[in-house]
Amino acid sequence: MKYRFASRMEKTPRSFIREILKVTEDPKIISFAGGLPNPALFPVEGLIEAARDVLTEDATSALQYSTTEGYLPLREFIAKRYLKRTGLSVSPEHILITNGSQQCLDLIGKVLIDPGDPVAIERPGYLGAIQAFSLYEPQFVEVPLLEDGPDTHVLSQVLDTYSPTLFYGVTNFQNPTGISYSGEKRREVARVLSEYDTLFIEDDAYGELRFRGDDLPLVSNYLPGQGVITGSFSKIIAPGMRMGWITAPPEVFAQVVTAKQASDLHSNYLTQRIIYQFLANNDIDQHIRHIREVYRYQRDIMVRIIEETFPPGITITRPDGGMFLWVSFPPGFSTMDLFHTAIKENVAFVPGNPFYTDGSGSNTMRLNYSNSDEEQIVEGITRLSKAIRRTLKD
Amino acid sequence: MKYRFASRMEKTPRSFIREILKVTEDPKIISFAGGLPNPALFPVEGLIEAARDVLTEDATSALQYSTTEGYLPLREFIAKRYLKRTGLSVSPEHILITNGSQQCLDLIGKVLIDPGDPVAIERPGYLGAIQAFSLYEPQFVEVPLLEDGPDTHVLSQVLDTYSPTLFYGVTNFQNPTGISYSGEKRREVARVLSEYDTLFIEDDAYGELRFRGDDLPLVSNYLPGQGVITGSFSKIIAPGMRMGWITAPPEVFAQVVTAKQASDLHSNYLTQRIIYQFLANNDIDQHIRHIREVYRYQRDIMVRIIEETFPPGITITRPDGGMFLWVSFPPGFSTMDLFHTAIKENVAFVPGNPFYTDGSGSNTMRLNYSNSDEEQIVEGITRLSKAIRRTLKD
Numbered sequence: 001m002k003y004r005f006a007s008r009m010e011k012t013p014r015s016f017i018r019e020i021l022k023v024t025e026d027p028k029i030i031s032f033a034g035g036l037p038n039p040a041l042f043p044v045e046g047l048i049e050a051a052r053d054v055l056t057e058d059a060t061s062a063l064q065y066s067t068t069e070g071y072l073p074l075r076e077f078i079a080k081r082y083l084k085r086t087g088l089s090v091s092p093e094h095i096l097i098t099n100g101s102q103q104c105l106d107l108i109g110k111v112l113i114d115p116g117d118p119v120a121i122e123r124p125g126y127l128g129a130i131q132a133f134s135l136y137e138p139q140f141v142e143v144p145l146l147e148d149g150p151d152t153h154v155l156s157q158v159l160d161t162y163s164p165t166l167f168y169g170v171t172n173f174q175n176p177t178g179i180s181y182s183g184e185k186r187r188e189v190a191r192v193l194s195e196y197d198t199l200f201i202e203d204d205a206y207g208e209l210r211f212r213g214d215d216l217p218l219v220s221n222y223l224p225g226q227g228v229i230t231g232s233f234s235k236i237i238a239p240g241m242r243m244g245w246i247t248a249p250p251e252v253f254a255q256v257v258t259a260k261q262a263s264d265l266h267s268n269y270l271t272q273r274i275i276y277q278f279l280a281n282n283d284i285d286q287h288i289r290h291i292r293e294v295y296r297y298q299r300d301i302m303v304r305i306i307e308e309t310f311p312p313g314i315t316i317t318r319p320d321g322g323m324f325l326w327v328s329f330p331p332g333f334s335t336m337d338l339f340h341t342a343i344k345e346n347v348a349f350v351p352g353n354p355f356y357t358d359g360s361g362s363n364t365m366r367l368n369y370s371n372s373d374e375e376q377i378v379e380g381i382t383r384l385s386k387a388i389r390r391t392l393k394d
Numbered sequence: 395m396k397y398r399f400a401s402r403m404e405k406t407p408r409s410f411i412r413e414i415l416k417v418t419e420d421p422k423i424i425s426f427a428g429g430l431p432n433p434a435l436f437p438v439e440g441l442i443e444a445a446r447d448v449l450t451e452d453a454t455s456a457l458q459y460s461t462t463e464g465y466l467p468l469r470e471f472i473a474k475r476y477l478k479r480t481g482l483s484v485s486p487e488h489i490l491i492t493n494g495s496q497q498c499l500d501l502i503g504k505v506l507i508d509p510g511d512p513v514a515i516e517r518p519g520y521l522g523a524i525q526a527f528s529l530y531e532p533q534f535v536e537v538p539l540l541e542d543g544p545d546t547h548v549l550s551q552v553l554d555t556y557s558p559t560l561f562y563g564v565t566n567f568q569n570p571t572g573i574s575y576s577g578e579k580r581r582e583v584a585r586v587l588s589e590y591d592t593l594f595i596e597d598d599a600y601g602e603l604r605f606r607g608d609d610l611p612l613v614s615n616y617l618p619g620q621g622v623i624t625g626s627f628s629k630i631i632a633p634g635m636r637m638g639w640i641t642a643p644p645e646v647f648a649q650v651v652t653a654k655q656a657s658d659l660h661s662n663y664l665t666q667r668i669i670y671q672f673l674a675n676n677d678i679d680q681h682i683r684h685i686r687e688v689y690r691y692q693r694d695i696m697v698r699i700i701e702e703t704f705p706p707g708i709t710i711t712r713p714d715g716g717m718f719l720w721v722s723f724p725p726g727f728s729t730m731d732l733f734h735t736a737i738k739e740n741v742a743f744v745p746g747n748p749f750y751t752d753g754s755g756s757n758t759m760r761l762n763y764s765n766s767d768e769e770q771i772v773e774g775i776t777r778l779s780k781a782i783r784r785t786l787k788d
Contacts, residue, residue, distance in 0.1 A: 238457035
């Protein structure tokens with residue numbers, strides 16, 4: 001028979017990163033390509049205990065259908081955490097538990113994006129958001145990311161010209177660049193946005209992973225009624241449990257709940273209960289401090305070996321947290337060419353081009369430091385330097 | 395600020411059933427409204443053991459990000475089970491693990507439905523499918539359900555007139571009616587569909603719950619390359635774990651994988667591992683036989699008390715499996731009026747109207763028997779009979 005697909009599918013790329021990950025499954029390859037947390041940091045003992053507690057004490061409830069919004073004590077925990085870390089006051093009533101924060105992006109697309117709607121996004125931007133939103137067929141409009149956050153001059157022009165439904169940004173330790181909005185830039189972005197009917201989608205998946213400087217308020221702190229925040233337990237507990245959340249102004253939240261109901265009724269309730277039990281049994285601050293220390297150490301080594309071995313003319317970001325840093329080569333250099341050479345040297349990364357919706361960025365790349373130990377980072381970056389020199393000669 | 399929502403949200407009803415469930419939270423109320431499995435049948439001990447096994451033996455893998463398609467041994471188990479129960483040969487490569495079978499419907503909508511596309515659905519039809527598909531703004535076309543499955547004469551006309559992208563049906567123990575397609579009707583539906591470029595979406599969430607007669611082949615057995623099947627562990631293990639699956643012809647499957655990646659990367663991997671471990675450690679056939687016995691017993695009591703106490707002129711279905719039976723009153727009777735009277739008698743059900751996309755069905759209702767014990771069924775149906783007699787007098 002002849003299959004007829006919805007037109008939105010033509011506009012949705014398969015994740016380039018997930019395709020790359022298949023290439024890098026070879027154990028000989030040192031991979032800086034994925035976005036994986038360090039599995040040595042998964043709190044295995046605490047999760048075993050939490051799972052046993054939930055299943056021995058309240059199994060029939062934990063295994064039954066539940067509410068779309070999610071387990072209230074877990075939502076209360078998240079609300080308290082926002083207040084403590086960022087000073088933001090969020091009602092637990094307006095927090096919904098999702099299948100990782102990726103699902104938040106799908107729900108946002110469902111609720112907010114009609115085909116052809118202008119949607120503003122950082123340049124470069126998070127690939128998962130580009131993918132998720134693409135299903136709803138928006139017109140992407142890019143706002144360049146500077147060292148301290150988006151170019152607010154361009155942002156103003158974009159808001160004026162296109163009146164986008166939403167502006168999507170990762171304010172802490174962005175994927176792919178590792179860039180964070182400065183304190184001043186946060187207030188400025190909020191001030192600019194507050195004059196328009198454009199929601200700010202603040203992806204804060206990495207916010208807990210700050211290893212330099214102090215926690216800052218979110219942009220949403222300065223944007224009452226206009227900020228939608230997405231969060232995740234993937235980076236502080238474990239990604240295989242697929243637990244994230246979204247909070248939004250009441251009117252938007254009600255639509256998100258309807259979209260979630262239609263999409264999958266509710267998130268895995270047993271896992272919600274296990275995560276809450278784990279948080280109740282353990283000192284999560286201590287656990288997060290440990291993650292931060294390890295990632296800072298890994299980041300420092302990667303930066304140092306890059307500085308020691310990369311040829312001149314290449315710039316890198318020096319993130320204050322998160323899992324990634326970003327490399328920019330001189331114009332004309334192709335990181336896709338480099339990728340093929342690097343694979344022969346048994347080292348992998350993600351070429352930057354897929355993070356741009358306009359087809360540019362081919363002289364950039366993303367490196368992940370969270371999922372490699374010291375030895376792998378030293379050896380992998382050394383191999384990568386060789387591959388760069390070889391590519392520069394060709 | 396002024397919020398701007400996507401036009402699809404106007405067409406998506408909040409689930410009426412989930413709204414009703416809030417009314418019925420009062421412990422005085424005996425509820426036949428929900429679609430909940432009997433929690434006494436959840437295999438708690440087996441799940442405790444399986445969770446401990448997975449987390450002690452392979453935690454760092456089970457807690458990490460994983461592939462979009464899902465855990466291969468679990469997909470192999472599902473493939474073997476289809477072969478055993480229905481004689482259908484499915485490749486594990488073409489099975490994807492989802493967040494319950496509800497997510498399958500969202501993925502199908504994403505992949506197949508453009509706004510305005512005709513979509514054929516049983517009348518009455520599963521509310522969750524109406525909700526999920528509504529987000530993709532189809533034009534619903536109904537095919538009446540007879541005692542032995544859909545009216546194939548109307549189905550032919552619908553296929554001829556509208557050339558719908560898909561026909562969605564629940565072939566075993568349908569929600570809401572409890573009706574199953576007869577063996578002959580399965581072949582006939584397949585024969586009719588095989589002449590058109592219309593995919594058959596075969597929702598088989600209840601197929602394992604047959605308590606009378608023999609398992610039958612699926613309609614998809616007779617429709618190579620044209621059947622998409624959705625399944626679920628919710629009814630045989632536990633719904634709070636949100637684990638289902640979808641299988642589709644290769645070309646369709648590839649699009650479903652892309653849609654799943656964009657929607658939430660992959661399903662909860664820890665839960666996939668726990669469910670597989672549970673299946674490996676235990677005799678699932680024995681467990682399913684026990685569920686079937688309990689549900690047959692509960693169904694038999696409900697049918698008997700209805701026969702003894704309901705006034706004449708009311709017809710019911712007598713399902714061979716599943717969790718629901720369907721009640722039809724004479725034309726003009728309003729089950730919505732009955733609902734309000736019944737709540738005063740402390741008994742609840744779901745009025746049938748939301749299961750029709752054309753606004754009709756207001757003289758029908760759905761009763762769930764899986765989540766009430768003998769005493770509750772006897773007392774609840776007796777109260778319901780009183781409410782019916784009172785409503786008839788008004």
